[in-house]
Amino acid sequence: MKISERLCETIEELIATGELAPGSALDEAMLVERYGVSRTPVREALIQLAAEGLVELRPRRGAVVAQATPQRLVEMFEVMAELEAMCARLAARRLHDADLVALEAALACCDAAAAQRDPDAYFYANEEFHRALYTASHNDFLVGQTLALQRQLRPYRRLQLRVRHRMQHSLTEHAEILVALRQGDAVQAMEATRRHVVVQGERFADLLASLQQLAAA
16 A cells, blocks of 8 residues: 555544544644655645545645535535435345345444443444445445545544434444345335434534534534
């Protein structure tokens, strides 16, 4: 893997975990010093992150972590919900034994993290569950498109899990999705997944409150 690719993954993880919050400046000189690399891989990494929608490159102002407006977040989660619902619909029809094993293993990890009240562990277990769902669709193009948007929403989905009781609700919703998949019920799998992902009403208000707390920190 190229230096720029490794650096890109590192910065992406810092964004996802909140160490680099939306709106944070990404100073090239700081990144060069911090990671002991030259400016070329730093610039290449920032360009790649910008292409993924995680970073904004501003003329004469440098790079900053992308910050979505409330309206943009609603739109992104609406599209995410439809993409994942499509994955679930196809998965219910195409599920292989290996897919079921992967989903069950990820759900078990989610259960363990929720029992420990560990939102960071749940965040990664949750990602494994969703990736297993994407894979189970057996549509590589759909998987690629879904993963691309999932990367942009990672910081916000992580914040959601810090809302009180959200982990337990998420775990229950995962179980409902898995039941529908086991039964081969494409409609129920699709609807359960859409409800799980879309952010509306109180859930959206909770997410905005978490973002405001992060900005004030």
